[in-house]
Amino acid sequence: MKKYILILSVAIMALACTKNTFVNRSELNLYSEAELQQMANTEYKSTLAKSRVVSPSVSKDAEMVTRVGNRIANAVNTYFRDKKIDNPYKDYKWEFNLVDDKQVNAWCMPGGKVVVYTGLLPVAQNEAALAVVMGHEITHALAQHGNERMSQGMLQQLGGVALSVAVANKPAETQNIFMSAYGIGTTVGGILPFSRKQELEADHYGLILCAVAGYNPREAVPFWERMQKMSSGQEPPELLSTHPSDETRIEQVKKYSEEAMKYYKPMKK
Secondary structure, three states: HHHHHHHHHHHHHHEEEEOOOOOOEEEEOOOHHHHHHHHHHHHHHHHHHHOOOOOOOOHHHHHHHHHHHHHHHHHHHHHHHHHHOOOOOOOOOOOEEEEEOOOOEEEEOOOOOOEEEEEHHHHHHHHHHHHHHHHHHHHHHOOOOOHHHHHHHHHHHHOOOOOOHHHHHHHHHHHHHHHOOOOOOOOOOOOOOOOHHHHHHHHHHHHEEEEEEHOHHHHHHHHHHHHHHHOOOOOOOOHHHOOOOOOOHHHHHHHHHHHHHHHHOOOOO
């Protein structure tokens, strides 16, 4: 029986591998972008309804989050146009919200549903560093990292059934896997960790988007160094619970930031 289950799992994985044109590699994606966006819309609204959302009309910080998000969203379009690649994300309905919460965290759901927590801002310290984080999180969505993690989680826990079947039969389990896959509302022990490959992809392409948006990608190194100091000898911030930071990674970020400088055109004041 185990042999047949293994063969079935391998077959599912082979059929579900798709090419992601943003990061230019094949991925295990059991679920379509449309399915995940539908689920994301529901979970995003639910998350915001339970949160203290800060309005841009009354907060310069919230206004900054919206401004940075819109610049990076435009950078996504510019990146694909300049590369002469069809943009599979052109129909994203982007939303950017600042949530009043001490978590040092941010995340992006499928379809461009983004949240930044106020606890991140004192660590970011400036708009360019915030762009580094938002570019990183948006890259996780564009690179389908959440789909990869959810596919792995669904295979392990629910056997890789259709998303509609999973939602109908085991809604709580499916919701937990979805939220965990996107690093939302979970504890460190319950998170499906991003792989090193996914992390480096998010660093790499996130800094390119940051630069295309007009933000200095060299702000990445001091930001991640600040994050690393925060995790020394204590429980890491939420952002680092799914984004392990070490000296090797920071050295890699230095290389990525210099590469991204080729795309950098400072914003006109």
